[in-house]
Amino acid sequence: MHAYRSHTCSELNASNVGDTVRLSGWVHRVRDHGGILFIDLRDHYGITQVLADPDSPVFKDIEKVRSEWVIRIDGTVMARSPELVNPKLPTGEVEVFIRDMEVLGEAAELPLPVFGDQEYPEETRLKYRFIDLRRESLHDNIMLRSNVVSSIRKRMEGQGFNEFQTPIITASSPEGARDFLVPSRLHPGKFYALPQAPQQFKQLIMVAGFDKYFQIAPCFRDEDPRADRSPTDFYQLDMEMSFVSQQDVFDTIEPVLKGVMEEFGKGRPVNQEWPQISYKDAALWYGSDKPDLRNPIKMQVVSEHFAGSGFKIFASLLENEGTEVRAIPAPTGGSRKFCDRMNKFAQQEGLPGMGYIFWRDQGEGMEAAGPLAKNIGPERTEAIREQLGLGVGDAAFFLGGKPSAFEGVAGRARNVIGEELGLTDKDKFEFCWIVDFPMYEKDEETGELDFSHNPFSMPQGGMADFENKDPLDILGYQYDLACNGYELISGAIRNHKPEIMYKAFEIAGYPAEEVDKRFGGMVNAFTYGAPPHGGCATGIDRLVMLLADESNIRQVIMFPMNQRAEDLMLGGPSEPTNEQLRELGLRVLPQES
Secondary structure, eight states, X not given: OOSSOSSOTTOOOGGGTTOEEEEEEEEEEEEEETTEEEXXXXXXXXXXXXXXXXXXXXXHHHHTXXXXXXXXXXXXXXXXXXXXXXXXXXXXXXXXXEEEEEEEEOOOOOSSOSSSOOOOOHHHHHHTHHHHXXXXXXXXXXXXXXXXXXXXXXXXXXXXXXXXXXXXSBOOOOSSSBOEEEEOSSSTTOEEEEOSOSHHHXXXXXXXXXXXXXXXXXXXXXXXXXXXXXXXXXXXXXXXXXXXXXXXXXXXXXXXXXXXXXXXXXXXXXXXXXXXXEHHHHHHHHSSSSOOTTSOOOXXXXXXXXXXXXXXXXXXXXXXXXXXXXEEEETTOOOHHHHHHHHHHHHHTTSSOOEEEEEEEOSSSEEEESHHHHHHHHHHHHHHHHHHTOOTTOEEEEEEEOHHHHHHHHHHHHHHHHHHTTOSXXXXXXXXXXXXXXXXXXXXXXXXXXXXSXXXXXXXXXXXXXXXXXXXXXXXXXXXXXXXXXXXXXXXEBOOOHHHHHHHHHHTTOOHHHHXXXXXXXXXXXXXXXXXXXEEEEEHHHHHHHHTTOSOGGXXXXXXXXXXXXXXXXXXXXXXXXXXXXXXXXXXOOOOO
């Protein structure tokens, strides 16, 4: 017999009754039923109930066993009584009577329990992550992640993609976040960088003539943490294709993600037609470029109903250029209590408030109520109701000014309204492409132009756009994929022509010499015959987070950092030794108090 096990803790069933078996695993829990000791023995695969009574030769040793000890047992498989069968376990028809036992590893007093779903402080869970990972829900999440990655690989290879690995130690290349720099011992005073993404390498792979590339790529960014983002590193499905249009990229990645969601989504439906929504419309309708389409609410511009009206706040705002009033419809939200609650929400978000109108039945007909209704009068109020398609028991909320000042709050208010009124269908996946991103945006304080999204994107009109359009009107072949309010994909058709790339960066204030300095390797490659190409990257962590129905990305990462980008388990970041600093020619300056 094998030194540690003849079976795993998920394999035994009624067909094994009478067999002598050997199992190894962790003591999940111990129960004493009137002198008979029952142990749930757990390994990676499942749980088997084992037991001993005073007739067992090792009963006294078993009495000493505690939770999370690692033990090996030899015993005889017995059928459970029909009334004691556990249908929730694959091994629920049987139990094993222990005839021999060996303690393979004792466990000290536990800092957090493995059995049960008790909530423990995250700092404790991260410090003892190796114990936390034994808990069923977290163990399942990590296995889900492994299976999702395996499925993605098979699906990409099935579409003719080849997986190539790109360098981890490379040159610094701005991707919109801070680099992690790595000092060079052989080149004192110079630094490598950990790649924020394989962006330039995957484009060079296309220039080299490899038609379809993908990689489950580690990416490193020194970012501030949040619930859906790791502060140090993350993984993405990185892909690139040659001789493709934007639609070709969509047609390639959609079946991969649909298949993964259907395979691991526990029966939750996936919308089969993924709408393509312009960035401009997404901002208007949803207040976000990653809208949650499970929520049916669509915001609308209602400026005409407030221009010159008795509601002086909005009427005065609308006299200024670039301002407008938007309405957030709230079907079934027509109560003063709910409207006041949403007004308070807007104040908590930093706005003076949020105007509202709600419609109620007064017996003799419908009546519009609320301060706004009184100020603008019944004719304008009725026009708003008709435009928004609302009726008795419904409400609408209003925000005004420059869209950039209130759009984000409007989007968050839309989400809250959808949640609180039960309009958001939580039990499905709703995907949509966001397209037609502007190439440039203007800094409102300095008035300077900069790239709004991906600097390596091709303008939709090529060089003609730069020659004939206001830069703020130029759209790029850039796209994001949103699902249930999260951005899952970002990508673009790349700018593969040096003259267009130089012009694109020139408009953003980067002279040719700066482009050569930062991206010289890629620009140089484009002078030797570059194919049209494009691709995208899918966030693995967020994808698994959605499938696992988790709201915190750390729940699907095996060894995550805490919110301060610290590894509490191994003690990172750590202080270098003086010898290390000397080798690298570095000196650590004291922090200013």
